[in-house]
Amino acid sequence: xxxxxxxxxxxxxxxxxxxxxxxxxxALDLGPAxxxxxxxxPLAVPEKIPSEFLEALEQGWKEHVLDK
Numbered sequence: 001x002x003x004x005x006x007x008x009x010x011x012x013x014x015x016x017x018x019x020x021x022x023x024x025x026x027a028l029d030l031g032p033a034x035x036x037x038x039x040x041x042p043l044a045v046p047e048k049i050p051s052e053f054l055e056a057l058e059q060g061w062k063e064h065v066l067d068k
Contacts, residue, residue: 019045 023045
């Protein structure tokens with residue numbers, strides 16, 4: 001519950017929205033002044049995780065989270 005509360009906090013959402021950190025949309029409602037995904041998607045920052053690290057992350061997730 002503490003983690004969920006933090007993840008939906010304004011601070012966490014703004015940090016996630018920053019392209020230098022995550023660059024993803026907010027989980028909170030965006031409102032009428034927000035640019036649409038048709039405008040924002042072409043400007044999205046691609047994932048920069050090399051495939052060998054991604055495989056290790058997925059394996060770690062399986063071992064330490066899914067199997068618990």
